[in-house]
Amino acid sequence: MKREDTSNILKVQFVEITEAHEGQRLDNLLMKLLKGVPKSRIYRIIRKGEVRINKGRCDAKRKLIIGDIVRIPPIRVAEEKEQLPAPAFLKKCLQEGILFEDNAILVINKPAGFAVHGGSGLSTGVIEALREIRPESHFLELVHRLDKETSGCLIIAKKRSALRTLHEYFRGSGVRKNYLALLGGRWEQEKVIVDQPLLKSTNQSIERMVKVSAAGKASKTLFKRLSLLQNATLVEASPFTGRTHQIRVHAAWLGHAIIADDRYGDNETNKKFKKRGYKRLFLHAQKLQFAHPINGELLKIIAPLPSDLQTLLDNEK
Template identity: 40%
Template structure:
């Protein structure tokens, strides 16, 4: 990025550390570079200097200085078999971005003991796309469609259309119990918070939460007391589907944070150990190409055990 950028913190960010916010937005940024900006006073919030522990919320303006990653980046060697596997999961690609079907269990980027994630592997797979960066995130155990921008201009474009809710996102989830087919809309405000032991969680909070709207498109009751849901996100709050389905009394199978621990424990013995949530479809309008882009990622073997 060769110029100063001013970023308005989006609505779903509440009391988040400045370094974690930047890492979630620019996964390519080394922490060392962020802390260097802080020491030099180059990173500012609402025109004021910040500390490593400074926190930001919706509406704050973050000043990000120009930066080049060439001197900070260290190539991570990925085996050819892993690269071939990822190549087969690319759903759509052009000169501006890639859409890939992320497998469950793969983090979107390395860190916290993870040597490499989706971003690092794709950068090695596409070495000419040096600016390759995440447009949006999926949890490690969530599979499905992820967009990565090859250019900063593409990254800005996607941030804009995501903010304007011009990207249609369809998810599939298998939940505990038989879902009431009359429940087609979940409109419950959500708030990000921390437990006493420092664990980050999201909860329904009618007083201080941000509006979160989830629509249930279709319901299929499955044997064994489960349901397959087709879900459309109208808003994109953190853990929105996971918290909304739990609030309805039907948490997602194998959800270690919000699920039924005792029921999931018995499934674990049968090999069901990853969250049954899948980002199955993405659709948006590409202004540069002047056409609608629609991609679909098929359900994997995790779901086949139930369907």
């Protein structure tokens, strides 16, 4: 994609669409290029005909094709804040944690403690670190997300066509996901499906919270007991839906929250386990199974449990 230099007030831009943005909707492209510009403003300049494709008026939902020339009018954008380089530890983990890679996708074993993407200000996430490590890569986009404290399998698309197909998989039932979680207490059941609906809300500190509510969205998680330990239970959790914090909230609903879950767990249980070395959420995205988005080959990718969690688990047996 060819693009002119930008400043706080942009000049007229003419953006030529390449393979990296083929199939992307016009409104999504503009939101990416015009960071800091309100969505309402973006839709207004499209509606008024200030944005043109190949010199003609266009719809916000128009899907772009290679060779399209998109005219973007002069518009004020927010000044980009300086972004610090990714931590050396994160870069090392990403370079050493590649589970699968070809010319279409990359699957990494995401380390705990890092968000999948950076927030405002100077923060840096996994995707920004990857782009920093691989400056020659023209397209690297997250396919899905994992919570900051969750480790394990994370898919990054290297082609827009792969991204589109994988998004379709995740919206339907095209990806089988299996997590390892250590629950507080002895869970005596061997297997159970939790299908409690989940509703997003905010607490007093404006943190994102999710709760079981009849007003929420349909959600479904299968829990299988793997090991019954002295004061904890190792389970495999398989979510059929992809709601925010789904496994964590469903585990808490069972009465056996995930160990070291500071948001949905039991404070007294967390304190006891933290004294024994459990410093972070014991939730790991262990396995993904899906058809390759380009050639259809069935992929089964497994991320080994991080050594710190494996050591703690061994001490429980």
